[in-house]
Amino acid sequence: MQGLKIIVCAKQVPDPEAPTSELEVDNIQMKVITRGLPPVINPLDEAALEAALQLTEIHGGKITVLSVGDELSAPVLRKTLAAGANELVLVQDECFKDLNEYSIAFVLSKAIQKIGEYDLILTGREGADWHSGQVGLILAELLGIPAVSLAKRIEVSDGEVTITRIASNGLEVVKTALPALITVTSEFGELRYVSLGALKSARTKPIIFWSAKDINVDPTILKKRKIISLFKPMRDRKCTIIRGETPEEISKNLVNELLKVLKTFYPGRYGE
Amino acid sequence: MKEVLVLIEVDDETGNISSASLELLEIGRRLSYETGNTLSAVIVGYNLQELSAEVAKYASKVYIIDNPALNEFNPEAYAHVLEKICKQISPSHVLLSHTYKGADIAPRLAAKLKVPLTTDCIELGVNKETGLLERKKQVFGGNVIATLICEGEPQLVTVRPKTSSRIKETLITPGEIIHLNFEIDRSCFRIKLLERIAEEVIRLEDADVIIAGGRGLGGPEGFKELEKLKDVLSKVFKMVEVGASRPPVDKGWIPSTRQIGISGKKVSPILYIAVGISGATQHIVGMEGSRIIVAINSDPKAPIFSVSDIGVLADYREVLPSIIKELEGLLCKD
Numbered sequence: 123m124q125g126l127k128i129i130v131c132a133k134q135v136p137d138p139e140a141p142t143s144e145l146e147v148d149n150i151q152m153k154v155i156t157r158g159l160p161p162v163i164n165p166l167d168e169a170a171l172e173a174a175l176q177l178t179e180i181h182g183g184k185i186t187v188l189s190v191g192d193e194l195s196a197p198v199l200r201k202t203l204a205a206g207a208n209e210l211v212l213v214q215d216e217c218f219k220d221l222n223e224y225s226i227a228f229v230l231s232k233a234i235q236k237i238g239e240y241d242l243i244l245t246g247r248e249g250a251d252w253h254s255g256q257v258g259l260i261l262a263e264l265l266g267i268p269a270v271s272l273a274k275r276i277e278v279s280d281g282e283v284t285i286t287r288i289a290s291n292g293l294e295v296v297k298t299a300l301p302a303l304i305t306v307t308s309e310f311g312e313l314r315y316v317s318l319g320a321l322k323s324a325r326t327k328p329i330i331f332w333s334a335k336d337i338n339v340d341p342t343i344l345k346k347r348k349i350i351s352l353f354k355p356m357r358d359r360k361c362t363i364i365r366g367e368t369p370e371e372i373s374k375n376l377v378n379e380l381l382k383v384l385k386t387f388y389p390g391r392y393g394e
Numbered sequence: 395m396k397e398v399l400v401l402i403e404v405d406d407e408t409g410n411i412s413s414a415s416l417e418l419l420e421i422g423r424r425l426s427y428e429t430g431n432t433l434s435a436v437i438v439g440y441n442l443q444e445l446s447a448e449v450a451k452y453a454s455k456v457y458i459i460d461n462p463a464l465n466e467f468n469p470e471a472y473a474h475v476l477e478k479i480c481k482q483i484s485p486s487h488v489l490l491s492h493t494y495k496g497a498d499i500a501p502r503l504a505a506k507l508k509v510p511l512t513t514d515c516i517e518l519g520v521n522k523e524t525g526l527l528e529r530k531k532q533v534f535g536g537n538v539i540a541t542l543i544c545e546g547e548p549q550l551v552t553v554r555p556k557t558s559s560r561i562k563e564t565l566i567t568p569g570e571i572i573h574l575n576f577e578i579d580r581s582c583f584r585i586k587l588l589e590r591i592a593e594e595v596i597r598l599e600d601a602d603v604i605i606a607g608g609r610g611l612g613g614p615e616g617f618k619e620l621e622k623l624k625d626v627l628s629k630v631f632k633m634v635e636v637g638a639s640r641p642p643v644d645k646g647w648i649p650s651t652r653q654i655g656i657s658g659k660k661v662s663p664i665l666y667i668a669v670g671i672s673g674a675t676q677h678i679v680g681m682e683g684s685r686i687i688v689a690i691n692s693d694p695k696a697p698i699f700s701v702s703d704i705g706v707l708a709d710y711r712e713v714l715p716s717i718i719k720e721l722e723g724l725l726c727k728d
Contacts, residue, residue: 142537142675154538222510222544223501252533253656254513256501263505268470268584271498284588288650290494291406292593298585308640308657309650345510350528351541357682361689363705372706373716376688377724379704380665383686388664
């Protein structure tokens with residue numbers, strides 16, 4: 123085998139680690155407003171890229187990162203090239219705005235057909251925005267290849283891939299033939315550190331831009347996500363801060379306060 | 395009459411209907427009542443006689459897909475047989491639990507049926523005008539609650555466990571048990587199970603007290619300190635467990651089975667003690683249902699304090715030993 127051809131599907135999402143005060147909802151337009159949140163690569167898709175990098179370090183090959191959206195940021199997604207991906211394909215079109223999961227998977231499948239041959243498709247288990255966990259598994263169905271979810275370890279040998287995955291009561295080790303699709307969970311580990319120098323030199327690497335037309339997608343068959351209500355839940359409790367001069371004093375006051383609260387909620391059950 | 399179809403999962407430990415499935419049956423019962431449809435259930439696996447009789451207490455029709463080839467859980471084969479049953483009975487709704495199994499089957503089934511799917515719903519309603527399911531779910535790390543609607547039939551969702559009570563109402567006459575002898579396509583067995591590595595089963599969801607550690611613990615040793623607190627509290631409370639937010643799991647300090655939050659477990663103990671947890675929304679979503687929340691954190695700006703009842707503004711290394719001592723003193727007096 124002449125190295126592995128790996129496609130990593132990566133989604134651009136509003137930074138899930140950014141202050142949540144920047145997140146707003148528009149209840150008339152039915153939109154989540156993320157203007158104040160910087161776009162980043164979905165962290166779990168970054169983990170999928172790390173998996174791809176580790177595999178090509180062993181087996182050689184080529185990594186193509188594929189992203190679909192209506193407003194993609196090339197500088198943000200270029201990080202994947204800086205980390206070691208060989209090719210970045212951005213499929214961008216106004217008609218990809220707010221698509222539902224099935225339609226996104228469909229667009230990805232059309233882009234993958236255009237990319238051509240592959241051994242593995244890797245992606246994160248879910249997006250940090252809508253937490254759907256659907257696109258990878260639907261994509262595999264559309265492509266007619268086996269899919270394994272929640273991988274924490276991936277090994278390839280002799281045209282087969284062995285995956286250690288998270289299951290109900292522990293781990294499962296499963297095996298399937300290539301080509302296959304694998305969704306990666308956070309236990310895989312984070313993407314390697316990308317230095318400023320690498321980011322700079324990745325600036326000259328070319329990016330491939332495609333539109334819906336380029337991959338033969340008819341916009342009229344795409345379906346959008348329909349939202350009928352949005353709100354930011356309030357979560358505020360009245361917090362009593364425990365004071366004290368020494369750790370001992372703090373501890374004494376804490377235990378007393380705790381007993382007080384337990385007695386209010388569960389009279390006669392605790393703290394007698 | 396159209397059917398609301400519920401996928402029944404088996405509790406691996408007891409062999410009975412899983413508690414998530416009993417909750418799903420209750421949701422299905424309510425939906426079938428609101429839409430004027432029948433409640434049906436489907437069980438996939440092997441040796442399902444006893445289980446089907448149990449399910450028939452609640453559902454008017456119980457479809458059994460009993461096949462030795464389905465003895466081991468296999469999401470490809472499960473999605474395949476569910477597709478077949480959907481094509482045969484054309485249900486109005488198909489409900490799965492958002493468990494490891496349900497979450498692995500549902501997107502495959504959605505692709506096969508070409509219908510939209512909403513995963514991890516926390517509440518379902520019926521739209522009065524359209525009859526479509528209103529699907530409420532937490533998005534953007536739990537910072538936003540969205541209600542979605544989707545066209546198409548069946549209306550397909552996965553539902554988060556512990557968001558409903560379990561079904562209690564039994565039928566006067568048990569439901570009809572229908573055996574379906576589907577041929578299972580060989581293409582469903584492309585993935586081979588080589589090994590199952592069992593990990594200690596931790597039922598964080600059932601704990602009375604949870605002591606959870608975060609990034610602020612500084613390393614795996616921090617969890618040893620939490621274990622000491624657990625030992626003391628175990629003298630008073632029935633079930634005390636140690637949990638974690640996401641960073642310690644990502645860093646490999648503690649296994650993911652103890653993770654609490656949007657991508658981990660959702661818990662609601664009597665007492666939740668958050669140690670060195672800053673309180674990212676994705677963690678809060680998993681523990682905000684706790685009765686009493688205590689936060690120990692040295693950062694006065696940590697958002698965890700705004701969801702806590704009691705706060706201790708200190709480095710846990712300084713206060714935890716004396717808290718343990720204080721509790722020991724108190725408990726030994728009795």
